[in-house]
Amino acid sequence: MEQGRISDGQVAYLLYVTVIATSILIMPSIAGQQAGRDFWLSAIIAAVFGFWGIFIALSLNKLYPGLHPFEMFEQLLGSYLGKLLGIVYLFFFLHANALFIRQYAEFVITVFLPKTPVPAIIGLMAAVCALAVRGGIEVLARTAQLFLPISLIVWFGLLLITIPDWEFQNILPILEFGALPSLKGGFLLQTWYGEFIMLAFLIPFLSSGKHIKKYSLWALVGVIITFVLISFSSLLIFGIETTNFIYPFFEVIRYINVGSFFENIDALPLAFWILTIYLKISVFHYAMVYGTAHLLKLSDYRSLSLPLSLLLAATGLWIVPNTQKLIDFFSSVSPTYFTCFNTLLPSIVLLAAWIQRKVKG
Amino acid sequence: MSQVKRACICILLVLFCLLGLCGCWDRKEINDVNIITAVGLDLNDQEDIELTVQFLVPQSSGRQSMSPSNGPSTSSVTASGITLADAVSKLQAKVPRLLFWGQTEILLFSEKFARRGIVEEMDYLLRNPDFRLTTFVYVSKNKPADVLGKSPRMETSTADILQKFASLHLKLSMTIKDLKSALHSKAGAFTLPMVELTGEQPSARRDTTAIFKSDRMVGQVGSATSQGILWMTDKLHEATINLKIEDYPGDISLRVFRSHTRLKPRYENGKWSMGIHIDCENDLIQNSTRLTTSNPQAAPLIENAAEQMLTNRLKETIQYAQQQQADIFGFADAFHRKYPHEFNRVKDEWETIFQNLEIDIHPKFVMRRIGMMRVPSKLSTEEGGE
Numbered sequence: 251m252e253q254g255r256i257s258d259g260q261v262a263y264l265l266y267v268t269v270i271a272t273s274i275l276i277m278p279s280i281a282g283q284q285a286g287r288d289f290w291l292s293a294i295i296a297a298v299f300g301f302w303g304i305f306i307a308l309s310l311n312k313l314y315p316g317l318h319p320f321e322m323f324e325q326l327l328g329s330y331l332g333k334l335l336g337i338v339y340l341f342f343f344l345h346a347n348a349l350f351i352r353q354y355a356e357f358v359i360t361v362f363l364p365k366t367p368v369p370a371i372i373g374l375m376a377a378v379c380a381l382a383v384r385g386g387i388e389v390l391a392r393t394a395q396l397f398l399p400i401s402l403i404v405w406f407g408l409l410l411i412t413i414p415d416w417e418f419q420n421i422l423p424i425l426e427f428g429a430l431p432s433l434k435g436g437f438l439l440q441t442w443y444g445e446f447i448m449l450a451f452l453i454p455f456l457s458s459g460k461h462i463k464k465y466s467l468w469a470l471v472g473v474i475i476t477f478v479l480i481s482f483s484s485l486l487i488f489g490i491e492t493t494n495f496i497y498p499f500f501e502v503i504r505y506i507n508v509g510s511f512f513e514n515i516d517a518l519p520l521a522f523w524i525l526t527i528y529l530k531i532s533v534f535h536y537a538m539v540y541g542t543a544h545l546l547k548l549s550d551y552r553s554l555s556l557p558l559s560l561l562l563a564a565t566g567l568w569i570v571p572n573t574q575k576l577i578d579f580f581s582s583v584s585p586t587y588f589t590c591f592n593t594l595l596p597s598i599v600l601l602a603a604w605i606q607r608k609v610k611g
Numbered sequence: 612m613s614q615v616k617r618a619c620i621c622i623l624l625v626l627f628c629l630l631g632l633c634g635c636w637d638r639k640e641i642n643d644v645n646i647i648t649a650v651g652l653d654l655n656d657q658e659d660i661e662l663t664v665q666f667l668v669p670q671s672s673g674r675q676s677m678s679p680s681n682g683p684s685t686s687s688v689t690a691s692g693i694t695l696a697d698a699v700s701k702l703q704a705k706v707p708r709l710l711f712w713g714q715t716e717i718l719l720f721s722e723k724f725a726r727r728g729i730v731e732e733m734d735y736l737l738r739n740p741d742f743r744l745t746t747f748v749y750v751s752k753n754k755p756a757d758v759l760g761k762s763p764r765m766e767t768s769t770a771d772i773l774q775k776f777a778s779l780h781l782k783l784s785m786t787i788k789d790l791k792s793a794l795h796s797k798a799g800a801f802t803l804p805m806v807e808l809t810g811e812q813p814s815a816r817r818d819t820t821a822i823f824k825s826d827r828m829v830g831q832v833g834s835a836t837s838q839g840i841l842w843m844t845d846k847l848h849e850a851t852i853n854l855k856i857e858d859y860p861g862d863i864s865l866r867v868f869r870s871h872t873r874l875k876p877r878y879e880n881g882k883w884s885m886g887i888h889i890d891c892e893n894d895l896i897q898n899s900t901r902l903t904t905s906n907p908q909a910a911p912l913i914e915n916a917a918e919q920m921l922t923n924r925l926k927e928t929i930q931y932a933q934q935q936q937a938d939i940f941g942f943a944d945a946f947h948r949k950y951p952h953e954f955n956r957v958k959d960e961w962e963t964i965f966q967n968l969e970i971d972i973h974p975k976f977v978m979r980r981i982g983m984m985r986v987p988s989k990l991s992t993e994e995g996g997e
Contacts, residue, residue, distance in 0.1 A: 360740060361740045362637070362740075363636065363637040364637065364740075365636040365637050366636040366637050367636070370636070419948060422948035422949070423947065423948050423949070423951035426951040426952075426955075487788075488788065488791075488792065489792055490795070491791055491792050491795060494795075501744065504743065504744060505744050505745060505788060507745045513743075513745065514713060514714075514743070
């Protein structure tokens with residue numbers, strides 16, 4: 251169904267961007283609610299879940315080489331149950347992606363476009379993503395390869411500028427209330443690390459796949475470094491106050507002021523952030539569109555992209571009434587909800603597949 | 612032919628995409644906004660918030676041909692309301708253009724407002740996404756409405772003057788970000804710089820410092836204590852100090868060009884104490900005594916005198932703070948960083964602990980350079996006269 255093929259390195263780009271796009275904005279404040287000023291530790295602890303996600307995806311691929319997860323479900327559970335699990339995942343993709351697109355809209359409206367209605371912002375983004383997915387997996391991979399390096403250079407360049415404002419004493423005291431708060435914060439952060447399971451949905455389109463293990467681990471290392479850098483920059487500038495901001499990383503960028511002429515540059519990193527959130531929404535949209543076409547046994551998935559993006563936009567509008575609910579969802583519901591689909595269900599599938607092999611083999 | 616058609620359609624599509632770039636709902640034309648440079652908060656007689664904003668007056672001639680006949684480059688408006696948000700909405704009703712907060716350089720509190728407490732109205736400023744965390748904050752001795760109404764000749768606005776003062780870092784300067792962390796610090800006390808504009812061509816007096824406890828201003832200290840506070844909190848960038856040396860009548864002036872303060876909190880046997888280590892590097896800039904400063908033996912003499920002077924000054928500063936029970940030096944945070952568990956047990960009685968805190972000061976001055984003169988001018992003229 252998909253003729254396009256992508257390289258191992260491009261998968262690493264897509265994985266990296268999928269994990270960081272939504273998280274860098276709110277990561278310190280979400281983890282900080284539990285971990286206090288130790289949220290940078292949480293970012294390191296939670297990486298275990300990223301490692302686990304990669305492990306599951308690669309092990310499943312070893313058991314069912316080159317198969318899409320939906321095909322694995324059917325082979326493992328039989329036609330009906332396998333399809334049912336596939337449908338459950340489709341709803342998860344829709345719901346999760348609607349959350350991402352709404353988060354993007356809420357952020358842009360809060361900081362830049364207060365009068366612009368939500369449907370306009372969500373609708374335009376959904377349309378762009380629909381177009382990209384229609385172009386196929388290669389289009390996604392190549393836009394990632396094009397946009398991501400530029401965005402990273404801009405972000406980290408800007409973070410370098412803030413270094414004179416870093417006050418290293420803000421990091422102390424470490425583990426004021428023991429290790430438990432940082433573990434709790436880590437549990438909140440693993441929702442994003444868990445998204446490394448998207449690797450399983452990208453593996454079928456690999457051209458060779460020889461170095462996929464190496465590249466996906468590089469993506470994980472990249473995510474850890476990004477999280478720790480973002481944590482440090484906001485913690486060292488704002489101290490414990492970081493946890494009171496909704497978007498700490500954005501506050502860091504707003505804080506940049508070099509010699510009172512290089513200032514007020516927040517629009518620049520935001521523009522590049524939109525490139526990454528576009529990639530994340532597209533990756534999830536692609537998974538949903540491809541999965542739907544697969545379940546319906548269509549010969550081509552392209553025609554589904556636009557109609558399903560309408561569904562995505564509509565769900566994005568309905569999903570939460572306001573920013574408070576959205577933030578509450580990310581700090582209370584999503585740790586268990588996303589864990590179910592990102593970590594728990596895939597682990598069960600892998601376990602079942604192993605047992606089946608043992609019994610049969 | 613069909614290729615030309617395709618190209619035409621492509622170009623049209625691209626042009627159509629450009630339409631989206633202007634952002635229909637949130638379009639802000641430069642001609643429709645009032646660019647605010649400074650915000651002043653005061654209380655009026657009914658205890659309502661009185662908000663004054665200073666904004667730029669657009670001038671077609673631009674900066675190059677600025678001449679006195681051009682008229683003032685800024686103007687100000689005042690409005691009151693029960694909260695800051697209310698005052699802003701009343702103020703917006705008074706001006707024909709949309710208020711634009713993104714370029715605000717200065718936030719001024721009147722003394723009356725500062726004494727009532729600032730945290731409630733700070734909420735509006737921190738919530739507003741246009742407002743910058745790098746804005747400098749002052750407590751003004753004059754009414755903010757008077758300060759912001761003045762238009763100086765040297766700079767474009769009083770906001771510019773205050774911003775330039777703050778950027779010099781000669782005295783205390785605080786941004787909204789610093790203020791926000793200070794409001795939530797463990798110490799429960801902090802300082803803000805005070806400013807008084809004098810004369811028709813505004814020049815500023817900035818040698819006093821306002822002392823805040825929780826979010827209320829409780830007092831102010833003069834020049835010497837203000838410098839002591841800068842020294843204690845490691846915010847001193849440059850200073851000139853004058854010394855008297857025994858047996859040598861006259862004054863010696865030193866320019867401190869580098870200073871570093873380290874707090875060394877100690878907790879031993881249930882007793883809290885604080886060591887303050889200050890390293891300064893300084894140049895001799897004036898010598899009106901007969902001391903031959905080029906002589907290597909002179910350096911320790913001057914250094915000792917400077918250390919003695921600094922110790923005395925800091926002792927006075929500390930004494931004042933302890934009397935007020937105001938931990939303006941951030942000692943609480945220093946203790947919390949090193950002894951988090953021990954500190955959390957006593958944080959409710961911190962004020963009394965701070966009052967009785969044993970503090971020892973270890974200043975260290977290092978003389979670096981003596982300028983272009985080998986012998987003091989006084990000595991050389993006397994020799995020449997003989």
